[in-house]
Amino acid sequence: MKYVMxxxxxxxxxxxxxxxxxxxxxxxxxxxxxxxxxxxxxxDEPMNGDAMGVFTTREAAEEFIAGDPFVLNGVVAGWTVRPWHEVLQP
Known part of the structure; x- marks a missing residue:
């Protein structure tokens, strides 16, 4: 399981x-x-500043968000963290 922010x-x-x-x-x-x-x-398409990240744990994603300068300084209007069931793995 991974977590998509x-x-x-x-x-x-x-x-x-x-x-x-x-x-x-x-x-x-x-x-x-x-x-x-x-x-x-x-x-991209449209290039509007939206982004995503894939984390190993929900806790890591939430820790990242809590201290991210983009969140703290108003670049980010909203965020989500969702569990992702990865199907293909090397």
């Missing part, structure tokens, strides 16, 4: 995202190096 960005997200990206990127790196964050990225 989705972010819905605020309408005018780009200036805030650019300002907070270095701290957000450091948090992504921290969780990836710990092995808690497996994948992360923005969703």
């Amino acid at each position: 989705t972010y819905r960005a605020v309408e005018d997200f780009l200036p805030l995202a650019q300002q907070n990206y270095p701290a957000h990127s450091a948090r992504v790196d921290e969780f990836a190096h710990r092995g808690d964050l497996l994948m992360v990225g923005t969703l």
